[in-house]
Amino acid sequence: MALVRLESIVKRFGALEVLKSINLIVKKGEIVAIIGRSGSGKSTLLRCVNALEPVQGGLIEVDGIEVTAASADHNALRARVGMVFQSFNLFPHLNVERNIMLALKLVRKTPKPEAQDIAVRMLEKVGLADKRLAYPDELSGGQQQRVAIARSLAMEPTLMLFDEITSALDPELVGDVLRVLEGLARDGMTMMLVTHEMNFARNVANRVVFMHEGRIHEDGPARETLTEPKTDELKSFLSAVLH
Amino acid sequence: MIREFTSPDVVYLMLAARWTIGLALVATVGGGLLGLLIALARILPIPPLNWLAIGYINLIQGTPLLGQLFVFFFGLPLLGFSVGAWTAVALSLSLYASAFFGEIWRGALQSVPKRQWEAGAALGMTYRHRFTHVVLPQAVRIAVAPTVGFLVQLVKNTSLTALIGFVELTRASQIITAATFAPLQVYLTAAAIYFVICFTLSQLSRVLERRLHGTG
Numbered sequence: 001m002a003l004v005r006l007e008s009i010v011k012r013f014g015a016l017e018v019l020k021s022i023n024l025i026v027k028k029g030e031i032v033a034i035i036g037r038s039g040s041g042k043s044t045l046l047r048c049v050n051a052l053e054p055v056q057g058g059l060i061e062v063d064g065i066e067v068t069a070a071s072a073d074h075n076a077l078r079a080r081v082g083m084v085f086q087s088f089n090l091f092p093h094l095n096v097e098r099n100i101m102l103a104l105k106l107v108r109k110t111p112k113p114e115a116q117d118i119a120v121r122m123l124e125k126v127g128l129a130d131k132r133l134a135y136p137d138e139l140s141g142g143q144q145q146r147v148a149i150a151r152s153l154a155m156e157p158t159l160m161l162f163d164e165i166t167s168a169l170d171p172e173l174v175g176d177v178l179r180v181l182e183g184l185a186r187d188g189m190t191m192m193l194v195t196h197e198m199n200f201a202r203n204v205a206n207r208v209v210f211m212h213e214g215r216i217h218e219d220g221p222a223r224e225t226l227t228e229p230k231t232d233e234l235k236s237f238l239s240a241v242l243h
Numbered sequence: 244m245i246r247e248f249t250s251p252d253v254v255y256l257m258l259a260a261r262w263t264i265g266l267a268l269v270a271t272v273g274g275g276l277l278g279l280l281i282a283l284a285r286i287l288p289i290p291p292l293n294w295l296a297i298g299y300i301n302l303i304q305g306t307p308l309l310g311q312l313f314v315f316f317f318g319l320p321l322l323g324f325s326v327g328a329w330t331a332v333a334l335s336l337s338l339y340a341s342a343f344f345g346e347i348w349r350g351a352l353q354s355v356p357k358r359q360w361e362a363g364a365a366l367g368m369t370y371r372h373r374f375t376h377v378v379l380p381q382a383v384r385i386a387v388a389p390t391v392g393f394l395v396q397l398v399k400n401t402s403l404t405a406l407i408g409f410v411e412l413t414r415a416s417q418i419i420t421a422a423t424f425a426p427l428q429v430y431l432t433a434a435a436i437y438f439v440i441c442f443t444l445s446q447l448s449r450v451l452e453r454r455l456h457g458t459g
Contacts (some may be wrong), residue, residue: 050365052361052364052365074364075364075367075368075369076367077367078364078365078366078367079366079367080367082365083365085358085361085362085365087358089358089359089361089362090362091359091362091377091381092381093380093381093384093455102366102368102376102377103363103366103367103368106368106369106372106376107366107367107368107372151366152365152366155366155367
């Protein structure tokens with residue numbers, strides 16, 4: 001069953017065409033790693049899926065909602081599509097628990113005690129139950145990122161988008177975050193992730209999409225695509241990132 | 244005819260300081276309300292409104308407060324509006340404060356990173372909720388120190404109203420000086436009163452900042 005459907009997506013920033021007719025279908029339960037050089041359009045593609053970026057052409061459908069329709073309720077869509085950013089973007093004025101509870105209360109209208117239970121459960125899931133009352137600036141980057149994941153998961157998303165979530169982390173903190181993603185993968189969460197972690201893409205993702213100059217250049221099963229790239233562009237990209 | 248500077252004079256100065264505080268309060272409330280509108284007019288994506296606000300801010304910030312006081316006190320009657328000192332002073336101080344508050348608050352709102360708006364959006368929050376629950380609390384935190392900093396300036400600037408005959412702390416000091424001929428004692432006392440008012444404000448700002456930071 002297709003959870004995400006992109007048809008001939010065109011995205012421009014002024015005169016610059018960043019996405020050139022992208023077609024992509026993501027099925028329920030799939031874990032799609034999107035790789036490519038910086039500037040290839042991979043983050044932009046991800047941001048189009050939950051309408052953080054408007055597109056100039058094409059059709060986007062997520063979980064039965066036509067995102068590109070003029071009447072689309074983007075807030076309702078985003079309440080069901082989680083997104084985690086490279087720079088964490090926790091709310092600095094709220095402690096960890098209230099970071100997680102805010103959208104539950106405002107968007108889902110969850111009563112406070114229930115929202116609190118959910119926050120505790122989500123924090124246990126990412127291994128930070130003891131940080132419930134800490135403020136974001138008291139946490140390490142890796143811990144902040146795990147809280148950001150917990151905050152998204154609390155909304156019970158049907159799809160999770162991860163935008164280079166380990167790029168801003170010290171190397172020794174990356175492992176903790178990736179372990180959380182592995183846990184999500186085991187739970188069957190549908191995920192699209194822009195990543196530079198090729199080992200993670202190979203071992204956890206079941207599909208790899210390689211983007212090059214605004215187009216999907218290769219698209220296939222993760223292991224195969226990464227070990228036997230078909231195009232020269234992917235070959236040269238992989239040799240560049242793997243040294 | 245010349246008498247000593249005695250404790251009743253100090254009391255007289257302290258009573259006059261009520262007007263200093265009152266003026267600062269009126270300017271804060273009036274300037275604050277107008278300042279909110281100015282900040283909005285600067286931020287909303289409506290170009291003519293932005294230009295109008297920028298023009299207003301430049302005009303007010305680019306001219307001396309004393310000049311503005313004179314315009315209201317001497318200028319309005321020429322146009323057929325009879326204004327008392329109190330009205331002229333309240334109006335001009337409020338307008339003066341609004342230009343500064345407007346800029347301070349616009350800056351505070353815009354210094355909250357765009358990523359914070361995005362984080363709220365990505366969780367499905369409406370524009371209004373993103374503003375009231377994510378951006379505004381952070382902007383208030385940023386705005387406390389410069390807002391109180393300007394309030395301190397405002398308290399001291401109320402002394403200019405002495406020049407159009409408004410009897411606040413500075414004008415009262417002039418009057419007592421004329422009677423006692425002890426300018427040093429009188430103005431030192433006045434300075435001490437100004438200091439107490441402004442120091443209290445700064446301390447208040449510290450407490451407020453610490454409380455808004457929430458940490459600890």
